[in-house]
Amino acid sequence: MKIQLALDRMTITEAIHMAEQVDFYVDWIEVGTSLIKEFGMESVRAFRSRFPDKFIVADVKTVDNAAYEFDMCFSAGADAATVMGTSSPATIETCVEMGGRHGRQVMIDLLHTTETQWKALIQYKEAIFCAHVSKDQQEMGKQQPSADQLHSIVKRFGGLEQKIALAGGINLDSLPALIPIRPDILIIGSAITKAFDPVVAARTIKEFVISCKGESRHE
Numbered sequence: 001m002k003i004q005l006a007l008d009r010m011t012i013t014e015a016i017h018m019a020e021q022v023d024f025y026v027d028w029i030e031v032g033t034s035l036i037k038e039f040g041m042e043s044v045r046a047f048r049s050r051f052p053d054k055f056i057v058a059d060v061k062t063v064d065n066a067a068y069e070f071d072m073c074f075s076a077g078a079d080a081a082t083v084m085g086t087s088s089p090a091t092i093e094t095c096v097e098m099g100g101r102h103g104r105q106v107m108i109d110l111l112h113t114t115e116t117q118w119k120a121l122i123q124y125k126e127a128i129f130c131a132h133v134s135k136d137q138q139e140m141g142k143q144q145p146s147a148d149q150l151h152s153i154v155k156r157f158g159g160l161e162q163k164i165a166l167a168g169g170i171n172l173d174s175l176p177a178l179i180p181i182r183p184d185i186l187i188i189g190s191a192i193t194k195a196f197d198p199v200v201a202a203r204t205i206k207e208f209v210i211s212c213k214g215e216s217r218h219e
């Protein structure tokens with residue numbers, strides 16, 4: 001079970017500093033949507049250059065113009081890029097095709113996807129499916145996403161061979177209920193980056209996952 005550190009709402013320098021501090025406890029680094037929107041591909045290039053051996057996800061959240069955006073992310077050094085599952089079939093198809101062409105991974109963000117869209121998406125066996133509770137949902141509810149929300153998305157994909165990622169306000173309180181889903185990737189942002197001590201937070205999360213023998217569905 002990999003831990004993906006999501007870096008959002010900070011400068012590139014702050015994000016790199018944060019990643020340097022917790023590098024040992026996280027497996028993948030996500031250059032968050034807010035960084036990409038604010039600083040463009042420079043943010044992805046900066047991470048590739050500083051962390052040459054780390055798996056880097058560009059959370060570009062593509063909804064259109066797939067070939068251009070995915071080419072941009074992969075050329076900047078991303079190992080994976082994200083596309084919204086609510087995008088048109090042409091967009092998803094192009095992202096998957098670009099992933100194959102560049103030998104990189106595609107993460108399909110299932111935020112607000114419908115059952116009809118899930119049925120269309122399951123053909124993409126090589127993609128990572130990300131069950132996601134949005135920041136806006138979290139803030140509007142004034143609470144962390146319940147494990148039930150993520151469970152209900154994941155159970156649709158339970159028997160499938162795709163890798164599953166979970167995201168959206170995941171923290172030490174919600175982790176115990178999420179581990180049994182055996183996700184391949186746990187995407188964690190604020191619980192580490194906004195913690196009083198990010199290193200302690202990252203270490204505690206990592207140790208908790210290890211203590212649960214946090215095996216993913218594909219181990």
Ligand SMILES: O=C(CO)[C@H](O)[C@H](O)COP(=O)(O)O
Pocket residue numbers: 006007008030032033059133134135167168169170187188189190191
């Ligand atoms: O995609 C995102 C926001 O759209 C974030 O990367 C994801 O939600 C993880 O961050 P946090 O743990 O702070 O919710």
